[in-house]
Amino acid sequence: MAVQRVNAAVAASDLTPIRVVDESSPLIACRQADSLTLAVKLGYGLPALAHFGFHIPVNVFAEKFYADVLLLRVEQIATGLAVGSLFDATLGVLIGWLSDNFQAHIGAKRRHPFIAIGAVLASVALMALLSPPVYDLPDHTWLHFTLSYMFVHLGISLFIIPYISLGYEITRTYDEASSLFALRQVLGLIGILLAAALPSVIKLSLPAAVSSERMAFRFEGVMLAALMLTCVGALLLLVTERAGSRASHALLPGLLWALNNRANLYLLPVWLFASIGTSSSLAMLPFWVEYVLQPPVVRRERWLLAILCSSILASIVAIPLWAWFAHHSSKKAAALTSWIASIISSMLALPIGPGQIELAVASWVLIGASVSGWNFLFFALQADVVDYDELHTGMRREAAYASLELLLPKLLGVTSHGLPLTIIGMAGYAPNKIQAPAALWAIRLLVSLTPLLCSVFVLPCLVLFPISREVHHLIAHGIKQHTRGEAA
Secondary structure, three states, rough: HHHHHHHHHHHOOOOOOOOOOOOOOOHHHHHHHHHOOOOHHHHHHHHHHHHHHHHHHHHHHHHHHHHHHHOOOOOHHHHHHHHHHHHHHHHHHHHHHHHHHHHOOOOOOOOOOHHHHHHHHHHHHHHHOOOOOOOOOOOHHHHHHHHHHHHHHHHHHHHHHHHHHHHHHHHOHHHHHHHHHHHHHHHHHHHHHHHHHHHHHHHOOOOHHHHHHHHHHHHHHHHHHHHHHHHHHHHHHHOOOOOOOOOOOOOHHHHHHHHOOHHHHHEEEEEEHHHHHHHHHHHHHHHHHHHHHHHOHHHHHHHHHHHHHHHHHHHHHHHHHHHHHHHHHOOHHHHHHHHHHHHHHHHHHOOOOOOOHHHHHHHHHHHHHHHHHHHHHHHHHHHHHHHHHHHHOOOOOOHHHHHHHHHHHOOOOOHHHHHHHHHHHHOOOOOOOOOOHHHHHHHHHHHOOOHHHHHHHHHHHHHHOOOHHHHHHHHHHHHHHHHHHEEE
């Protein structure tokens, strides 16, 4: 039966051959006929313009803005990041459970209400984070930073968990998940490009003063908030939740089942450690540009903008190539290749020194092109895990899995965000001054070698991930049999 064949393949960790289902079989033809329209894919992908854009001011610019402009100590910022991450992480699983089990009276929707509420909360909190008043005491500035950071991430969790779950819910074929999340990634990277360029464009048009920094970030907060609300409105109009996709489970048993799902046990560490590596590198990028590359003051913003934009453009160009690779081989093979390429490209940045802007741009082009593959393919692989769960339980618990994949990186947010700041602080970092050699090497190593360290966990888990294209075809066949009331 289908369940036994799938279990045998999963137990073998995809290392032994199994029967390949014919791509032209009625099963596969039926599943492919249920494809999404371009309007639905665009409606789903549009909120990524704002959501990805949020990451630039929140996770890249805000730390340096509060350290160098508002003069908060990096230790204070690290503490605020840790508090905010822990607060958010404790609520993530509850949000996932509520979304899976929520039944609204209007339209019986379980994703749309949370997406809308989260978008509003995240937008308001982002404007507060990027528009801090002038406080007399540093502790008041720290409190403003910490509370704003907490509510930005709470709003993003309320939005992103049901949003990712909706993507898992509306895709049911092996390749359709790849195409949907690839489009989302492209639109999100365009949002990052806009968010990265906007402050620099504003600051370059104003006199070099602290007020220009404040004005730039205040304006970006308003623009990103408006973009988020507009794009979420489009999603609510264009994307309909799939009828019959319901779950009813207690919080703890559902969480334990998701944790014990064999396929998910291989995939969760991939996302956890890959997120830590990427976040640490990005958090250090503004420090790396200013203190390692040492550009002239008048060119500092241009150099940072050039590196960010070239990396993002390379990602946008590379995503269709990674999607093509995944379609013609497998999502697992493409994700593995992408991660290995990202390790090599990150290491190439280690010897780059003062004034070498051309080499810096080239290295970040390679980093952007390589990282873009595994980033969207993870979600496509997670969609297969949700299908595997449905085969065994008969329930669609997308949000339980989405909350777990977001929970663990947030619980270790102090590692991916706060710890790098603590490390450079211990190495002697001093804002707006010539850095000691130890601080410079700390910044270099955090940018270049963190992905290599994380690969110790990422690569074995990706290699052992058991759901291949053939296994997923068997999963789909079993779900179809269950739908007809047959044993599988």
